[in-house]
Amino acid sequence: MIEKFTLLLGQNELIFLIIIAIVLLIWGPNQLPKLARALGQAKKEFQEAQKEAEKEESEKKKEE
Numbered sequence: 087m088i089e090k091f092t093l094l095l096g097q098n099e100l101i102f103l104i105i106i107a108i109v110l111l112i113w114g115p116n117q118l119p120k121l122a123r124a125l126g127q128a129k130k131e132f133q134e135a136q137k138e139a140e141k142e143e144s145e146k147k148k149e150e
Contacts (some may be wrong), residue, residue, distance in 0.1 A: 113121060 109121070110118070
């Protein structure tokens, strides 16, 4: 049966759906918006830090 789902969705999509189902079971649907918001903020902060590090690195190269 899993082979049919794998052919329909692909292995990565199936794993993603399983993870989503587990998250729903653990935290429940009421907590998902808070969890998604926290993940979004973490992603934004990570991207900002990455851009800042790249900017500092390019400035170092210019000084040399």
